Amino acid sequence: IxxxxxxxxxxxxxxxxxxxxxxxxxxxxxxxxxxxxxxxxxxxxxxxxxxxxxxxxxxxxxxxxxxxxxxxxxxxxxxxxxxxxxxxxxxxxxxxxxxxxxxxxxxxxxxxxxxxxxxxxxxxxxxxxxxGYKNQVLFERHAVGGEYGAGWNEVGEGTLLTTYIPKDGGAPFVVDKRDLTDKHNVCVVYHNPYDNVRELAHLFFKRCLEHHVTPYIVTKKTVFKWQEGFWATMKKVFDESYKDDFLKAGLLDRSGGDLQHLISDAATMQLIRWTDGGFGMAAHNYDGKFGLLLCDMLTDQIAQVHRSPxxxxxxxxxxxxxxxxxxxxxxxxxxxxxxxxxxxxxxxxxxxxxxxxxxxxxxxxxxxxxxxxxxxxxxxxxxxxxxxxxxxxxxxxxxxxxxxxxxxxxxxxxxxxxxxxxxxxxxxxxxxxx
Ligand code: NAD
CATH class of the missing domain: 3.40.718.10 (Isopropylmalate Dehydrogenase)
Incomplete structure (x- = not known):
């Protein structure tokens, strides 16, 4: 054999x-x-x-x-x-x-x-x-950044400054300043490195084409405004290199003829509703919402929809x-x-x-x-x-x-x-x- x-x-x-x-x-x-x-x-x-x-x-x-x-x-x-x-x-x-x-x-x-x-x-x-899912479902999660690598500390009343010091010797500036009025606070700082989001986009769209599924980008950019850049990069790569291929393959029919953005709340619901499968979702790493959910909890939910972990x-x-x-x-x-x-x-x-x-x-x-x-x-x-x-x-x-x-x-x-x-x-x- x-x-x-x-x-x-x-x-x-x-x-x-x-x-x-x-x-x-x-x-x-x-x-x-x-x-x-x-x-x-x-x-x-x-x-x-x-x-x-x-x-x-x-x-x-x-x-x-x-x-x-x-x-x-x-x-x-x-x-x-x-x-x-x-x-x-x-x-x-x-x-x-x-x-x-x-x-x-x-x-x-x-x-x-x-x-x-x-x-x-x-x-x-x-x-x-x-x-559970009749056709393939793909999930893509940025592997770096977000809350996963956060720095944090417990502090009292005072002011918290997050200052950026450029590597090239440029003038430092304050990214965030906040006054802490409670006597007990926990402060968390994290960042999302964006250099390899283009590579992530290429890998994701290629995989979606290969498996013949419709791609969706998931963020909570309505509230987390800083996530706009993730969507913008994904959309740019899509328009430059993949849109025609997806159109030819008829894979954008269900998403209005274009790459669609889903707010993470909607994506969480669709995961249970779209049991026909045939879709892919790409998200940030741990972002307090979808990325984290996708990794730890939603996977168990998806696993139950799809019969077993x-x-x-x-x-x-x-x-x-x-x-x-x-x-x-x-x-x-x-x-x-x-x-x-x-x-x-x-x-x-x-x-x-x-x-x-x-x-x-x-x-x-x-x-x-x-x-x-x-x-x-x-x-x-x-x-x-x-x-x-x-x-x-x-x-x-x-x-x-x-x-x-x-x-x-x-x-x-x-x-x-x-x-x-x-x-x-x-x-x-x-x-x-x-
Ligand atoms: P688990 O995934 O091991 O089990 C969850 C439930 O699903 C259990 O009821 C289990 O019997 C069932 N299950 C899981 N895989 C199955 C399979 N292949 N066939 C049949 N049933 C299956 O999660 P848990 O119980 O929360 O965690 C157990 C340990 O695993 C913890 O110590 C945790 O730290 C570790 N963990 C490791 C990883 C990893 O290394 N990637 C991921 C998750 C949890």
């Missing part, structure tokens, strides 16, 4: 998987990913060139978080990253796990280290099975320091699935849907193969490896989807008669090697 273009099959010689960063996490998703790598990947690939970094709380604690900076460095060097979900420890978890401190979310370090442009979240579809991907796209290579990190949108992990530890049956994890793993493997093939266009063996990886990804997807189609999917899809975590993985392994 997994024929290599040079003629050898999975049962004979393993193909050397190109270098990739593998970030290991913990709990249920770590357990399930280890199982599926063992049964789905290792029979076909020699994965000794993968570099693994353990970002479990214990490992970050023991290494004083050096493991995180090592992982970011490796991602920069290699450009293709798979990440299992990780735990960002709460105060209670710090106590329970006996950690030295509450290590922060690893995401900020990754987005900075890889010059993050966008975080993409897409619905996963299985042909022949109706999930297992049917949504989450990818970070960044760029190398010299701008020459796209760095791509792939993960599932859900967390470590603590409740199923507790059931597993208690000896109960579990049923984890691994589709988001697998799409992430395949995304990282195919990107790694693409980077290697681009770097060595004349090496026949490398081109054959890339063809094998592409063929493998297609075949594994088919094996997975067929398993769902034959009613042997996980319980989030198939109800109580669905397969357990372990049985599902074993069934797909069997189907893959037939």
């Amino acid at each position: 997994l024929r290599h273009s040079s003629g050898f099959s999975s049962t004979h010689e393993k193909v050397a998987a190109p270098p990739m960063v593998y970030i290991a996490g913990e709990e249920m998703t770590h357990y399930a990913t280890q199982l599926l790598v063992e049964q789905w990947i290792k029979p076909y690939f020699d994965i000794s060139k993968w570099e693994t970094y353990d970002l479990s709380c214990k490992s970050r604690d023991e290494s004083e978080d050096k493991v995180l900076s090592d992982a970011v460095e490796a991602g920069k060097r290699i450009g293709a990253i798979f990440k299992e979900p990780t735990i960002t420890p709460s105060a209670i978890q710090v106590q329970e796990m006996g950690l030295k401190k509450a290590w922060g979310s690893p995401n900020g370090a990754m987005r900075r280290g890889w010059n993050g442009i966008t975080i993409s979240r897409d619905t996963i579809h299985i042909e022949g099975i109706e999930l 297992g049917f949504i991907t989450s990818n970070l796209v960044g760029v190398s320091d010299d701008g020459s290579t796209l760095i791509k990190e792939f993960e599932a949108s859900h967390g470590t699935v603590t409740d199923l992990w507790n059931d597993h530890l208690a000896g109960k049956e579990t049923s984890l849907n691994p589709l988001g994890l697998v799409e992430a793993l395949l995304g990282a493997m195919t990107h790694a193969a693409q980077l290697e093939a681009d770097a060595k266009p004349k090496e026949k063996k490398v081109q054959e490896m890339k063809a094998f990886v592409d063929n493998y990804a297609k075949t594994l997807r088919e094996a997975l989807h067929n398993t769902f189609r034959y009613g042997q999917g996980t319980r989030d899809m198939c109800g109580p008669t669905g397969f357990t975590t372990e049985d599902f993985i074993a069934k797909v392994a069997w189907r893959l090697d037939r």
